[in-house]
Amino acid sequence: MKRLVASIALLLIITSYLLSCEKDDLCADGTPTTPGLVINFYKKNSSDVANTIQKLYFHEVGSEKRDSIINSAQLILPLRSDAEIVKFALENVTTPTGSTTPTISTAIFEIKYTHTQTYISRACGYKSTFILTPGTLELPNPGVTSDVPDTDPWFLQSDINVITSNIEIQDEKKPHINIYF
Amino acid sequence: MRKNHILTSTFSLVLLASFFYGTAQEKKPVSDTVAVAITPVKTDRYGIRIGADISRPARAFYDKDFKGIELVADYRLSKKIYAAAEVGTVDLRTEDDLLDFTTKGSYIKLGFDYNAYENWLDMENMIYTGIRYGFSSFSQNLNSYTIYDPDNYFDDVVVSPNKKFSGLSAHWVEVIGGIKAELFDNLFMGFSVRLNILLTDKKPENFDNLYIPGFNRTYDGNFGVGFNYTLSYFIPLYKKHNEIPKEVKK
Numbered sequence: 138m139k140r141l142v143a144s145i146a147l148l149l150i151i152t153s154y155l156l157s158c159e160k161d162d163l164c165a166d167g168t169p170t171t172p173g174l175v176i177n178f179y180k181k182n183s184s185d186v187a188n189t190i191q192k193l194y195f196h197e198v199g200s201e202k203r204d205s206i207i208n209s210a211q212l213i214l215p216l217r218s219d220a221e222i223v224k225f226a227l228e229n230v231t232t233p234t235g236s237t238t239p240t241i242s243t244a245i246f247e248i249k250y251t252h253t254q255t256y257i258s259r260a261c262g263y264k265s266t267f268i269l270t271p272g273t274l275e276l277p278n279p280g281v282t283s284d285v286p287d288t289d290p291w292f293l294q295s296d297i298n299v300i301t302s303n304i305e306i307q308d309e310k311k312p313h314i315n316i317y318f
Numbered sequence: 319m320r321k322n323h324i325l326t327s328t329f330s331l332v333l334l335a336s337f338f339y340g341t342a343q344e345k346k347p348v349s350d351t352v353a354v355a356i357t358p359v360k361t362d363r364y365g366i367r368i369g370a371d372i373s374r375p376a377r378a379f380y381d382k383d384f385k386g387i388e389l390v391a392d393y394r395l396s397k398k399i400y401a402a403a404e405v406g407t408v409d410l411r412t413e414d415d416l417l418d419f420t421t422k423g424s425y426i427k428l429g430f431d432y433n434a435y436e437n438w439l440d441m442e443n444m445i446y447t448g449i450r451y452g453f454s455s456f457s458q459n460l461n462s463y464t465i466y467d468p469d470n471y472f473d474d475v476v477v478s479p480n481k482k483f484s485g486l487s488a489h490w491v492e493v494i495g496g497i498k499a500e501l502f503d504n505l506f507m508g509f510s511v512r513l514n515i516l517l518t519d520k521k522p523e524n525f526d527n528l529y530i531p532g533f534n535r536t537y538d539g540n541f542g543v544g545f546n547y548t549l550s551y552f553i554p555l556y557k558k559h560n561e562i563p564k565e566v567k568k
Contacts, residue, residue: 262465
């Protein structure tokens with residue numbers, strides 16, 4: 138009898154405990170969720186050496202929202218889950234040695250891809266993963282142009298190296314694209 | 319939501335307490351009078367008890383996302399053992415931060431209750447433990463979801479597939495603790511809490527069973543919890559004389 142009362146009480150406690158810790162609603166860090174496009178920068182002349190960018194602003198063409206990286210040789214660009222093309226303006230800000238006025242050079246970077254949604258969990262919902270659309274000679278992907286007509290952007294189409302073994306953008310562990318400049 | 323649970327637990331504790339209080343009062347005369355008098359001949363009534371859960375219609379009243387009923391029945395097999403069953407239907411929309419889905423389905427639970435409460439004279443109250451096997455057949459409708467992107471550059475993308483996954487099912491086991499108290503002649507009020515252990519479930523493709531009718535919300539590790547408040551009516555079928563106890567307990 139006492140044992141029964143105790144076990145019912147225990148059941149009540151377990152129940153209320155489970156109900157109170159209902160909030161496993163936060164997506165834990167480290168859970169693989171929607172990845173970005175990982176771009177590594179290398180020096181054009183010696184392609185093994187990472188080329189650190191002092192400052193780079195990027196924004197989607199037509200958007201006011203800007204993001205940036207500072208002193209990094211890697212850029213992770215977010216991709217739109219509600220479109221299959223995204224166009225970024227990459228503004229490379231450099232200050233030549235012996236000068237105090239920075240110069241800004243902008244490249245228009247266009248990425249085409251397909252995406253799929255995969256269920257993760259209650260707390261994390263769904264994630265998008267992407268596959269880069271294979272480019273052709275006429276229509277390379279990703280493509281780069283300058284924002285100023287008839288000039289070269291700060292890196293050229295031929296400087297973009299898509300890592301063909303990693304065109305499925307599942308995570309951010311390895312670069313998907315190398316850029317040499 | 320949480321408030322309701324607190325309310326629920328408080329109410330059950332009060333119910334539990336009042337039950338013990340009541341029985342404590344009634345037990346007193348035992349040693350004083352009856353023990354010395356003639357040994358009472360106890361008869362146990364056997365029959366079927368049918369009823370319904372009252373918390374579900376109550377919830378449906380204030381929660382527009384919930385519709386559900388549960389009918390309960392038990393049949394006395396022996397002095398302490400009852401065969402018991404619950405059947406019910408649920409129609410529940412869950413709106414989480416990232417997911418919005420509607421679960422519809424019905425369930426049945428079959429098992430036994432063991433009454434561990436020693437009643438005085440012709441009282442028929444129960445403090446029991448029980449076990450059930452549960453089965454549910456249901457559908458999930460994925461109304462909409464948000465794509466989780468830790469990079470906040472773009473606005474959240476909400477996708478509304480409104481996709482229905484039919485023909486889903488689940489099997490589970492419940493461990494129960496509960497009480498039943500006779501309020502008036504043959505009318506019983508009951509409360510039970512349940513710890514559910516999911517055995518198997520058929521999951522929707524590229525989604526999950528985050529709620530299962532009868533099992534309720536699924537937690538990590540295949541556990542679930544449930545409860546019911548029931549009002550039930552006892553239909554007596556026959557009587558059995560109880561063996562006269564050799565010693566009268568104090």
